[in-house]
Amino acid sequence: MIPDDVYVHKTVEGDAEAFNELVNRHHSKIYGLAYRMLGNREDAADATQETFLEAYKSIKAFRFQSQFGTWLYRIGINTCQQHIRKSQSHDHKLTAYSREAEINGIASDEDSPERSTLKDEQNEMVQGAINWLPPKQREVVTLYYMQHLKYREIAEVLNCSEGTVASRLNQALKNLKRKLSKYYL
Amino acid sequence: MNCEQTLSNLPHLVQQENAEMREQISDGSSRRALLEHLRTCPECQVAYEALWNTASILESVDAPTPPPELAENIQQHIQYLHKRQQVSLFANPLVWCLDRLKLNFSPRFVNATALLFYIIASCFFVKLAFFTNPQEPEFGLTAMEKTRLQQIRISPTPWADLKNTKPKAENTSVPQQAAIAVQHRSNHFFTTTRNVPETWRTNTGTISKQTDEPRVANYPQAIASGKLTVFWNQIKTEL
Numbered sequence: 203m204i205p206d207d208v209y210v211h212k213t214v215e216g217d218a219e220a221f222n223e224l225v226n227r228h229h230s231k232i233y234g235l236a237y238r239m240l241g242n243r244e245d246a247a248d249a250t251q252e253t254f255l256e257a258y259k260s261i262k263a264f265r266f267q268s269q270f271g272t273w274l275y276r277i278g279i280n281t282c283q284q285h286i287r288k289s290q291s292h293d294h295k296l297t298a299y300s301r302e303a304e305i306n307g308i309a310s311d312e313d314s315p316e317r318s319t320l321k322d323e324q325n326e327m328v329q330g331a332i333n334w335l336p337p338k339q340r341e342v343v344t345l346y347y348m349q350h351l352k353y354r355e356i357a358e359v360l361n362c363s364e365g366t367v368a369s370r371l372n373q374a375l376k377n378l379k380r381k382l383s384k385y386y387l
Numbered sequence: 388m389n390c391e392q393t394l395s396n397l398p399h400l401v402q403q404e405n406a407e408m409r410e411q412i413s414d415g416s417s418r419r420a421l422l423e424h425l426r427t428c429p430e431c432q433v434a435y436e437a438l439w440n441t442a443s444i445l446e447s448v449d450a451p452t453p454p455p456e457l458a459e460n461i462q463q464h465i466q467y468l469h470k471r472q473q474v475s476l477f478a479n480p481l482v483w484c485l486d487r488l489k490l491n492f493s494p495r496f497v498n499a500t501a502l503l504f505y506i507i508a509s510c511f512f513v514k515l516a517f518f519t520n521p522q523e524p525e526f527g528l529t530a531m532e533k534t535r536l537q538q539i540r541i542s543p544t545p546w547a548d549l550k551n552t553k554p555k556a557e558n559t560s561v562p563q564q565a566a567i568a569v570q571h572r573s574n575h576f577f578t579t580t581r582n583v584p585e586t587w588r589t590n591t592g593t594i595s596k597q598t599d600e601p602r603v604a605n606y607p608q609a610i611a612s613g614k615l616t617v618f619w620n621q622i623k624t625e626l
Contacts, residue, residue, distance in 0.1 A: 218465055218466055218469035221465055222462045222465065225458055225461050225462055225465065226458055229453060229457060229458050229461060230450070230452075230453050233451065233453035233457065234450045234451055234453075237451040238451075243451070243454070246451070247453070247454055247457055250453070250457060250461070251457070251460060251461050251464060254461045254464075254465065255461075255464055255465070255468060258465050258468060258469075259468070321449065324444065324447075324448070325448050325449060325451075328444055328445060328448045329448075343445065346402075347442070347445035347446050347448075348445070348448065348450065368399065368402075371398065371402060372398035372399065372402075375398045375401065375402075375438055375441060375442065376398060376438075378441050378445065379437050379438055379441045382440075382441050382444060383437050383440075383441070385444075
């Protein structure tokens with residue numbers, strides 16, 4: 203398999219097709235990150251698209267000191283943070299009831315057949331609990347548990363120490379335990 | 388190790404990476420001491436299980452599937468961005484117009500078209516600025532006065548010569564045609580024929596005897612005849 207760096211070099215030299223290959227490789231991961239961070243599919247798709255466009259615009263700034271995927275995650279996190287800041291006013295409208303309902307999986311903006319399955323209910327429940335977390339803990343939980351990054355990589359993405367990552371993760375886990383405990387007890 | 392210390396350190400234990408890689412846990416207590424307390428404390432065991440279950444649920448959550456058209460949409464946007472980056476800055480207005488018209492041309496074509504447009508426009512303005520006849524100052528003259536001024540400039544020589552010529556009483560051989568020409572231009576600066584009696588016009592031989600003003604008759608005959616004839620023809624043409 204050709205490493206990402208080769209495609210990055212080609213893109214820098216002006217080959218847009220090479221970047222398309224990078225999109226094919228990484229768009230699922232970035233979409234997963236955005237979905238967990240933002241909590242709905244439309245915003246996640248928008249954020250994914252913005253992430254790749256931003257990456258393409260600033261690909262000359264990529265120094266090859268980290269992996270391309272890590273660099274892309276960093277852009278994705280920043281994009282999601284911008285989305286969260288934009289939608290903060292919308293979040294204020296979200297009442298405590300609706301938050302709880304999201305966790306229970308009974309309130310949703312979609313009504314697809316797949317929701318009927320147990321797995322989907324569990325996913326919604328987890329997503330509701332993640333949405334309840336503060337953004338910084340949400341980032342760490344998503345990167346660690348959903349994207350399966352190491353502490354070192356998360357620290358690189360978030361530009362903080364590994365100790366900070368561990369601390370945030372512990373706090374997030376405690377918070378999630380409170381929200382999710384009733385589903386497995 | 389007491390329950391409070393254990394509970395605060397349980398998340399470290401749950402996270403596999405932390406548990407494997409770090410013997411020393413955050414507040415200085417060792418992993419071994421934590422495990423020993425867990426083995427003997429049922430309350431902490433329950434808390435540990437809850438955390439472990441939470442982590443298990445988080446790890447078991449399926450990754451969301453992106454919409455099938457997402458990658459294609461992104462690639463289309465990238466292509467568009469790529470084209471825009473290839474288009475020069477000066478061609479942006481043209482690109483804007485083409486986008487509005489939903490026309491899709493290659494960046495090279497757009498650049499060349501924009502460049503051609505700018506060259507043509509530049510030539511036009513350069514011609515306008517440097518290669519047009521400058522307007523003469525009018526000095527408050529009317530159009531008719533300016534026309535007359537131009538007429539004088541066309542052939543000023545006969546009048547200037549006539550003005551500078553001293554009168555000679557003996558010279559009586561002025562052609563009648565020249566005298567009539569002078570009479571027609573009497574409203575100019577050189578009023579030769581003003582107050583000239585009627586006989587002067589018909590009988591050129593008596594001109595010098597009846598007026599003291601400079602006369603056509605004093606001008607050398609051949610030169611005056613030729614140049615005034617030319618001037619007469621010009622006047623005739625204008626009239």
